[in-house]
Amino acid sequence: MQPFPKRRHLAVCCTAVFLSSAWADAPQADETAGWYDRAKASLKRTWKDGTAELYLPLYSWHLPWAYTQEQVDNYNTYPLGLGIGRGRYDEDGDSHAFYVIGFQDSHSKPEYQLGYVYKTYWPISGDLKAGLGYTVFLGARSDWNNYMPFPGILPVASLEYSKVSLDATYVPGGEGNGNILFIWARVRF
DSSP states (O other): OOOHHHHHHHHHHHHHHHHHHHHHHOOGGGTTSOHHHHHHHHHHHHHHHOEEEEEEEEEEEEOGGGSOHHHHHHSOOSOOEEEEEEEEEOTTSOEEEEEEEEEEOTTSOEEEEEEEEEEEEEEEETTEEEEEEEEEEEEEETTTTTTOOEEEEEEEEEEEETTEEEEEEEEOOOTTSOOEEEEEEEEEO
């Protein structure tokens, strides 16, 4: 278990990255506004102008060098769950979204997340595009202080076609924990 000061440091870092999305979304007219005002305006636009999104967890791959075969055999790799969100694309084509999701963790116990995700995209062909970004969230798991919320920040990669995307994140860790590639689908309405 991490000591409290490390958690506080993580929370400060997560907040800084979360608010940094304001620079990626700041319209030209807001150049004189401070970072806090730009971040607040971006978040308000996402909530106000966003459309409904559905999140469907698909697969959890426990990287083989971090776990014994016995551990991998006992872990849940198909995390049943569902999430909803509200997202939008800004003037640059970058994605901003709020979400809440619940799914089965590796031990088949409920895990919950409430967060924000930012992704920037590069066109591949037609409506097909690839994206990279991050998610900042509050999570709750049974094996982390019995569902006491904790802050987190993770990288996100995305392959999107029209209104459907396949997204993934890597959960870092040590031997026997973390080191998981988590994959989900997102559908925009």
